[in-house]
Amino acid sequence: MSNTPTVIAAGGVVWRERRDTRQVLLVHRPRYDDWSLPKGKLTPHEHVLLGARREIEEETGQRVVFGPPLGVQRYQVRKNGGTAEKLVHYWSAVPVDDGEFEPNDEVDEISWLPVDKARNKLSYPRDVDILDALEHVVPVVATIVIVRHAEAVKRKDWDGKDTLRPLTSNGKAVAERLTGVLAALGVDRVISSDAERCVATVAPYAASINRHITLWPEISERGYEADPGGLRGLSERAWKPGKVTVVCSHRPVLAALSRELGVKVGKFSTGSFLVVHRLADGRLVHDRFHAP
Template sequence: MPNGDLRDVRAAGAVVTRKGGRKEWEVLLVHRPKYDDWSFPKGKLDPGEHEVTAAVREVAEETGLDVRLGPALAPQRYRMSSGRWKHVDYWTAKVVGSDDISGYRPNEEIDVVEWLPWEAAMTRLTYPHDRDTLAEARPLRRRTHALLVLRHGRARSRGAWRKDDRLRPLLRLGEVQAERLVPLLAAFDVTSAHTSSSVRCLQTVRPYVDTTGWPTRVYDELSEEHATAEGVVEIVDALLHGTASALLCTHRPVLATVVDALGLPDVELEPGAMLVVHHRKGRIVATEVRRP
């Protein structure tokens, strides 16, 4: 997915949906009094912030609702009144917990938050590019789960490591990558970690499982030394047909087998990057690659 020009103003947000009282799909919109417009909850990235983290944070700040992300939507890029270009990354999203907005307190930035039926939301939106985004979100509105295929963080050089390669640890950069993965994995509602038994993979998932308390399952079958096509296929198939979002952490040489087991084209991941596979009832709905 394109990341826009480095000079762009970067922002992120979400098209948050739910089923209403009559099982009619509804969309969450916000009104900004400064511009007198209706749009999706979104906002600028903080310095150094990841777009995934920003999307969840901005929805919470603007609506009071906690969300988890579904499939990504095409980014928007448009010129602002200042003349600068703005790049906005969007995802579909579902609320975690209560979606009641009756207690929302208006403020100078957002004075109205409202759930609207799909067609009413399409009419209410102020900008054509938002209506395009809503149309794109419609076939992706049903809840999905995510399988996050993660390449471990940056590790010590293989050539300089004289001990058992399974014991080769992360560099400090890799440790930082692992720490910064915590809010990204939470944004996709990961509730279990499945990892190679090698130290560099265990170190990559540890900050998340230590923070959340979610269980970890360790597999020799995901390590470079013991991976087999049959073993990888069995693990991937079980996760793809699961009813919760999960993390799978492995190594570059094993990634091709994982991706092949998913029936996807080859994907190159740098250390700390992840392939996000959105699935529903065993069927892959969408994929995206996110850098660390």
């Protein structure tokens, strides 16, 4: 058995609607003379969503935002004279601008094709399986990103009001890195507990898109302890059609908040998040991530 580490890669099915026809974007790799979905290996310590976005842009010129997950591929590749398992994560991906493709040694041609033609052109059956998964997760009506605040100064080390307890230096770094991840998800609405540690977690992203942070005291630890019933009715306010909303709260509140939003979740480590997509048929599709 090989002890070679697993190769982690990520990519997406990039799609658009043209004249009532769904088109997807394929790439041609001259090294293998094949047609495939855009993807690539992550760099060390790179968050999988950021790696997927970077690779798609490098291969196609398209800047994208991600929707629901489409599945994972596992297969063997040659590495260092032996073999290793390759693990590739895929998401639905929609272009946010008309990027310009520049042929290179890795990808020398791209092609927008209707789904049926793309299915026939793809070189690998595993890519066809990922492409077929797209039909089952679009369209998306609304998306919520549920975040536990980044690491904060410990209670025993803080003399002020608990609501003013700040992030640690590591927590601040996670908040900064979260900016790129939320951008990759296309977040355009920011909601937070009124506690400083939650506000500071999403503030860098809100500033990057010039958005106001809407404060919900009822999802703070203090607010929830005072009135657990205050969460009732928040689901209707959170699920806003056509929007991708980030909601930042606290570990003791997240289980109840998630139930109110219609999602069952487990434990959240600091800075981790859950992405939940509401589909047109009412189904919820979710994707869980560690802190960036």
